[in-house]
Amino acid sequence: MNRKIISIFCLIVILLAVLSSTVNASASAKVFSSSKSSSYNNCGTYAVAGLSTLGYSPCTSSMGAITRDSMLEWIRNTGNGYAMYVHTFGGTGYFNDYYGYSIDNTMISGNWDFVYIDSSNSASSTELANAFHTTGYSNRCFLGWNGSITTANSERFNYYFWLTYVGKSSIRNAAVSAATCVPGSGTSPIKLYGSTTYYGTAR
Amino acid sequence: MKLNQKIILISFVLIILLTSVIVYAKTSETTPVKETKVVTNEMKNVSLDVLQKLNSSDSILSTDVVYDKLREKDLYRINTENYMIDLDSSNNLVGIYSMSTNPVSTTSVANKDDARKIIENKYKELNLPADYELSYLEKFDEEIWEADFEKNYNGVYNKYESVKVFFIPANNEIVALTIFNDGHDDSAVTVSKDDAILSAAKELGIDSSEIVSASLSMEKANNYYDESNTDKSVHTSWVIQSADNSIVFVDASDNTVIGGDCINE
Numbered sequence: 001m002n003r004k005i006i007s008i009f010c011l012i013v014i015l016l017a018v019l020s021s022t023v024n025a026s027a028s029a030k031v032f033s034s035s036k037s038s039s040y041n042n043c044g045t046y047a048v049a050g051l052s053t054l055g056y057s058p059c060t061s062s063m064g065a066i067t068r069d070s071m072l073e074w075i076r077n078t079g080n081g082y083a084m085y086v087h088t089f090g091g092t093g094y095f096n097d098y099y100g101y102s103i104d105n106t107m108i109s110g111n112w113d114f115v116y117i118d119s120s121n122s123a124s125s126t127e128l129a130n131a132f133h134t135t136g137y138s139n140r141c142f143l144g145w146n147g148s149i150t151t152a153n154s155e156r157f158n159y160y161f162w163l164t165y166v167g168k169s170s171i172r173n174a175a176v177s178a179a180t181c182v183p184g185s186g187t188s189p190i191k192l193y194g195s196t197t198y199y200g201t202a203r
Numbered sequence: 204m205k206l207n208q209k210i211i212l213i214s215f216v217l218i219i220l221l222t223s224v225i226v227y228a229k230t231s232e233t234t235p236v237k238e239t240k241v242v243t244n245e246m247k248n249v250s251l252d253v254l255q256k257l258n259s260s261d262s263i264l265s266t267d268v269v270y271d272k273l274r275e276k277d278l279y280r281i282n283t284e285n286y287m288i289d290l291d292s293s294n295n296l297v298g299i300y301s302m303s304t305n306p307v308s309t310t311s312v313a314n315k316d317d318a319r320k321i322i323e324n325k326y327k328e329l330n331l332p333a334d335y336e337l338s339y340l341e342k343f344d345e346e347i348w349e350a351d352f353e354k355n356y357n358g359v360y361n362k363y364e365s366v367k368v369f370f371i372p373a374n375n376e377i378v379a380l381t382i383f384n385d386g387h388d389d390s391a392v393t394v395s396k397d398d399a400i401l402s403a404a405k406e407l408g409i410d411s412s413e414i415v416s417a418s419l420s421m422e423k424a425n426n427y428y429d430e431s432n433t434d435k436s437v438h439t440s441w442v443i444q445s446a447d448n449s450i451v452f453v454d455a456s457d458n459t460v461i462g463g464d465c466i467n468e
Binding site (some may be wrong): 164178 | 273301344378427
């Protein structure tokens, strides 16, 4: 009898271990938001909610005086990190940390499912999208700006993109829907590289 | 209590605990809005009429009432297989958002004239505001074009009274469309560009030679330079940009700074 009970107990423990490992095995994501931007707090918070909707778990965040080292540490992680959002300042082929130190395509490695660099001109060339290896696959994409973006327009875009449209359609459609919610001509030059049908869902 | 019973009890508690954690994690991801307002049959009919004009035979799958924090109003949302249609409480169309786009067989070869004809026809079909005029039409990406219809006040367009639409001319397909309908400031422009530049330079603490551009448009006041400012109304403004990417909105009728912005560059 004792043996039987001990066997059942062991089985339950194994089951629990398997269940907990399954829960932790989903792809994770990280949000970086630089307080150089007046809307960093809202944009970061919206992104955490949106990435969680897409199933990334855990989705952690670093908001404030973000550093290049902390971003590179995440970019070069060898764990389950497959998605990343950065709200910051930047230009074509690079983005900055709070202190103005840049990350460019030569510093980026890894195979990413969904990356969104929310800084001016981040998608004006394919450099960052290619560096994150988000192009040429059916379930990967890169989102960025194909031109200048103001803090207010970025914040408005992110409100609708992350909280309303993401998860309900492909990233491309969600981005175009959010772009129409920003008033003004050419004020939301969002650009997608990679799969136009990918929903951004965590693997 | 016997050892066996203790083991069974502990196992039971462990299972309950784990199940609760998983259920909580799943349900806490979304916070349902407690809403007593409902999408009426009239709203559903309006959305079905819109769908017909989009050449869609979709039926309604679900409806929601959601609060839009930025517009500060409720939206009555009708979801179909391919579209999300938003209306306001008076049954007016607020937006059309496609959930999927049809593949374009060849790269879009529509020229600007083709694109203009297609979007102007669709604009009329959808009974969108007749007093807005096409102010912007440009290619957005390989397939999609952006068109903006805005109300013109003596040469100054009001982007807050406008229709912004992204569409695929090759498929005659609307990808996303939003209608903005915020009031305008009808004050006359009495402040010169040079005076506005001086005001902006003073606000930024820079010399006016560091100002790189100045243009007249309609902008919403905000608290970018004055946290105590609660005004969010639309003003005819001089938009002044400095070399360090700061933007200042100067009211074009009284030369006061009503807000600003910054380019993330």
